[in-house]
Amino acid sequence: MTATDVTGARTPEAADVISGARERIDALDDRIIGLIQERMAVSAVIQEARISSGGRRVNLSREMDVLSHYRDALGKPGTSLAMTLLELCRGRI
Numbered sequence: 199m200t201a202t203d204v205t206g207a208r209t210p211e212a213a214d215v216i217s218g219a220r221e222r223i224d225a226l227d228d229r230i231i232g233l234i235q236e237r238m239a240v241s242a243v244i245q246e247a248r249i250s251s252g253g254r255r256v257n258l259s260r261e262m263d264v265l266s267h268y269r270d271a272l273g274k275p276g277t278s279l280a281m282t283l284l285e286l287c288r289g290r291i
């Protein structure tokens with residue numbers, strides 16, 4: 199397969215732009231995944247402290263703040279993204 203086939207571009211110049219930008223996206227995705235894993239670990243520390251003190255795993259008022267934070271920054275899809283992050287961090291409820 200040629201570079202143009204793989205990228206969907208119709209010229210070699212456009213294929214070069216797309217290949218370079220895809221490398222940057224892959225590097226960004228690796229960083230995002232690392233940050234999500236770091237968020238999961240910090241969230242686990244909070245949940246363990248709360249549960250071992252006799253509290254509940256989930257704190258809904260804090261979750262509302264997290265959802266608003268993402269919605270304010272990213273619009274409606276931000277809410278879905280925050281819900282997915284919360285599911286990764288505290289499991290399904």
Ligand SMILES: O=C(O)C(=O)C[C@]1(C(=O)O)C=C[C@@H](O)C=C1
Pocket residue numbers: 241244245255256257258260261264284287288
């Ligand atoms: O901030 C907390 O109290 C947490 O437990 C962290 C966190 C989160 O991952 O953001 C996870 C579970 C809670 O329901 C609320 C928020």
